């Protein structure tokens with residue numbers, strides 16, 4: 286017990302100047318895959334309890350960025366802090382719910398077995414697992430499919446189950462990589478309402494998307510192109526600043542600026 | 547506990563996957579039966595001359611499907627030369643002297659097995675005395691045949707566990723679930739141990755079924771302890787499993803996993819003691835797991851040896867398994883450093 290306290294204090298000392306009002310801090314992050322420069326000098330701060338949209342075209346580096354935040358990948362240079370701790374760190378990974386871009390599910394297992402497995406991996410008790418399974422399946426509208434093997438699911442159903450798995454252990458930080466792809470509009474609306482609810486409870490949520498109109502539903506937006514963050518702010522701010530009426534136009538504007546510089 | 551959760555998940559996956567289940571449980575039984583019928587001609591009557599043995603010895607032989615009849619020493623030798631009997635036995639002071647016609651290995655093997663069993667039944671207290679066996683026509687060392695049943699059990703378990711566990715771990719990677727798993731606080735070694743435990747539990751079932759089938763249904767020559775056979779087959783499964791997972795990290799898809807069969811599996815068949823190889827080539831077998839597995843199984847099944855005689859083989863298998871597990875844990879660093 287004593288040991289862990291000392292250890293924690295040490296970490297704090299190691300991370301001086303970390304603004305604890307921010308949930309996630311990304312500092313001067315660069316990522317190379319071989320010689321390919323995928324993330325370029327990213328600086329990004331995310332406050333608690335916000336839905337932060339990471340917007341950008343395919344291949345611009347969104348997935349790479351959120352994987353670094355989730356602790357799956359490591360930056361080539363620069364630092365990432367989540368909840369005041371330098372990533373990657375196993376104890377923090379318990380506090381992050383990660384939903385991958387491609388559904389990572391065990392096809393031969395039922396939805397219930399998938400949820401129970403990850404619940405146990407996150408160290409939840411049997412009773413917690415049971416209660417949460419019902420709750421999250423209700424939330425993503427899959428309660429009737431609890432005992433179906435996942436390989437019999439449609440694409441949208443798999444996406445929803447992936448989301449259920451990400452929020453299963455009540456994490457204070459959610460990292461969702463293109464969560465609404467392949468989900469029909471009505472259900473998509475439900476999901477956004479749920480995310481709103483979670484944010485109100487203080488959950489910090491990162492959502493990546495390449496669909497511009499989804500960006501409006503986020504509290505804040507970070508625009509990304511070619512491995513750089515090109516603009517940050519609320520949707521309104523970003524549009525008003527340059528006097529345009531849609532997020533697309535704003536994206537084109539900021540992207541163009543980037544090309545010139 | 548995370549290791550337990552992972553092991554349970556693997557068992558659940560196997561339970562749902564009927565084909566793999568059948569592959570792991572029924573295919574070995576099918577293969578063994580096939581080989582059995584190819585190699586064992588339908589042994590008709592096997593006659594044995596009992597020159598000197600305690601009363602009731604013939605009855606015991608009868609229980610093992612061998613007909614024993616009293617012969618004098620000279621009659622026995624004559625009958626053996628004429629091919630009327632397959633073996634003769636003379637027990638003096640607790641030690642047996644067996645003469646056997648080695649020209650028909652199958653019959654010879656059955657006769658020897660029956661004699662050993664009957665001997666054990668009659669002389670409960672003297673299992674330490676080894677029989678002195680003289681082969682009359684055949685060569686004394688008949689590796690291809692005597693070792694076949696024992697080696698085959700080891701090989702079949704090794705082969706199926708290697709393939710199924712390797713492919714299963716590969717799918718964990720290609721389906722993205724490994725990445726999802728690595729986004730949780732699970733440690734790398736917990737993944738490896740979870741896999742070993744999950745498949746380990748399943749292979750206990752498989753090892754039991756295969757060993758039981760060989761020993762009690764096919765009646766492969768077996769004079770050792772069934773418990774030891776189970777222990778060896780279980781360790782076989784564990785080394786096959788850890789090696790399978792290790793190789794799967796070098797494969798990008800299922801087909802590439804299959805490509806390891808001619809590279810990893812087939813050479814082991816040649817070097818595991820089935821074939822008479824020149825000594826300088828034979829040493830290559832020393833680096834192959836199946837060599838030690840086959841040796842241990844042969845010791846127990848054909849020579850009736852105890853744990854002491856196979857301790858060396860078992861420790862090598864165990865050390866290799868642990869080594870592979872450590873390597874697996876290190877190789878997972880490729881996907882997440884911590």
Ligand SMILES: Nc1ncnc2c1ncn2[C@@H]1O[C@H](COP(=O)(O)OP(=O)(O)O)[C@@H](O)[C@H]1O
Pocket residue numbers: 318321323341342343344345346347348349350
């Ligand atoms: N493991 C990898 N090895 C090499 N290149 C990669 C790897 N992962 C991603 N990339 C490259 O990095 C770039 C950004 O990819 P990604 O982060 O997936 O973009 P996005 O999620 O925005 O579509 C792409 O050009 C992609 O090809």
Ligand SMILES: [Mg+2]
Pocket residue numbers: 344347348349386462
């Ligand atoms: Mg992506």
